[in-house]
Amino acid sequence: MVWTVLHAKIHRTIRSRHLFDHDHRLLVAVSGGQDSLCLIKLLLDLQPKWGWYLGIGHCDHRWRSDSAANARHVQQLAESWGISFYLETATQPLNSEAAARNWRYHALIAMAQANNYQYIVTGHTASDRAETLLYNLIRGTGADGLQALTWKRPITRDILLIRPLLEITRQQTGEFCQEFDLSVWEDSTNQDIKYARNRIRQELIPYLQANFNPKVESALAQTAELLQAEVEYLEQVAHQLKQEAINWELENEGNWANLRLNRRVLKKAPLALQRRVMRQILQQILNDAPTFDHIEKLTDLITAPNRSQTDPFPGGIIAQVHGDEIWLTN
Numbered sequence: 001m002v003w004t005v006l007h008a009k010i011h012r013t014i015r016s017r018h019l020f021d022h023d024h025r026l027l028v029a030v031s032g033g034q035d036s037l038c039l040i041k042l043l044l045d046l047q048p049k050w051g052w053y054l055g056i057g058h059c060d061h062r063w064r065s066d067s068a069a070n071a072r073h074v075q076q077l078a079e080s081w082g083i084s085f086y087l088e089t090a091t092q093p094l095n096s097e098a099a100a101r102n103w104r105y106h107a108l109i110a111m112a113q114a115n116n117y118q119y120i121v122t123g124h125t126a127s128d129r130a131e132t133l134l135y136n137l138i139r140g141t142g143a144d145g146l147q148a149l150t151w152k153r154p155i156t157r158d159i160l161l162i163r164p165l166l167e168i169t170r171q172q173t174g175e176f177c178q179e180f181d182l183s184v185w186e187d188s189t190n191q192d193i194k195y196a197r198n199r200i201r202q203e204l205i206p207y208l209q210a211n212f213n214p215k216v217e218s219a220l221a222q223t224a225e226l227l228q229a230e231v232e233y234l235e236q237v238a239h240q241l242k243q244e245a246i247n248w249e250l251e252n253e254g255n256w257a258n259l260r261l262n263r264r265v266l267k268k269a270p271l272a273l274q275r276r277v278m279r280q281i282l283q284q285i286l287n288d289a290p291t292f293d294h295i296e297k298l299t300d301l302i303t304a305p306n307r308s309q310t311d312p313f314p315g316g317i318i319a320q321v322h323g324d325e326i327w328l329t330n
């Protein structure tokens with residue numbers, strides 16, 4: 001087997017970041033594109049050193065006319081490597097990026113659960129990370145959005161989502177596929193500049209590379225990496241503060257019903273932590289992700305006069321100041 005710089009890099013990354021350990025069962029999400037082919041080839045080559053059990057999961061969104069052929073192509077590759085192959089096909093064509101992504105993650109989780117995999121591994125690269133950072137930055141976000149794709153995160157209670165290629169650029173995965181003659185399935189929708197993501201990839205990044213920094217992808221990915229560690233730390237501190245600030249909490253048949261927060265505890269904390277506590281609380285009690293506006297309204301109550309209250313949040317929950325406390329009630 002030829003051992004390249006990428007093999008060495010990914011081997012080091014898996015070890016130093018504790019992405020997965022010996023003998024784990026990894027379900028590798030393979031679209032057939034260059035990134036996920038590079039990923040599966042690297043993992044296959046490293047497999048004898050680590051002893052993983054590898055499987056390939058493919059999702060046919062029925063988005064493009066060639067999607068069934070794409071799925072067959074990935075299946076043939078899996079067979080040629082002697083790896084288990086799992087396919088989910090959408091019951092109807094999914095024609096928005098968001099719908100396709102959402103369905104894809106559910107499909108991959110279902111495959112992993114049915115076949116006893118603890119890890120779902122995707123081929124997101126440093127280039128995806130840079131694009132996600134720019135995409136989120138343009139739409140407006142905090143440090144959380146700028147950490148743009150994490151190495152490892154729980155996707156269900158028992159399954160972790162792992163992205164081992166976050167330090168490797170798309171150029172590198174392309175060169176790797178050429179070097180090993182991997183037959184890449186080109187996704188025609190990647191070229192379509194009606195999608196903002198693709199415009200960032202096709203127009204904005206090349207512009208930044210040509211005019212500002214030829215290594216802008218790696219630079220942005222590094223920014224995301226630094227922010228990720230800071231976000232992790234702030235979230236931990238906010239969690240502790242939240243526990244300290246909750247005076248009283250009532251659950252009704254497993255559902256959250258009533259919460260009282262100590263304003264004196266919260267007032268002493270910096271604004272950045274106040275906002276994070278409020279976001280964690282809203283995440284806990286709303287079914288949807290809280291908006292910036294929701295978080296600000298609730299944070300304002302920390303210093304607002306007695307009896308001030310918010311408009312109802314989705315689900316009808318209202319927050320109101322009662323002396324030294326904020327009451328959230330249904």
Ligand SMILES: Nc1ncnc2c1ncn2[C@@H]1O[C@H](COP(=O)(O)OP(=O)(O)OP(=O)(O)O)[C@@H](O)[C@H]1O
Pocket residue numbers: 028029030031035036057058059060061097101104121122123124128
């Ligand atoms: N049809 C598919 N079947 C299996 N895995 C897929 C498929 N499409 C994408 N993936 C996995 O997701 C990774 C990222 O793909 P891509 O960048 O096209 O998706 P995305 O919509 O931007 O995803 P995300 O929301 O996760 O960033 C791929 O490297 C691959 O591991």
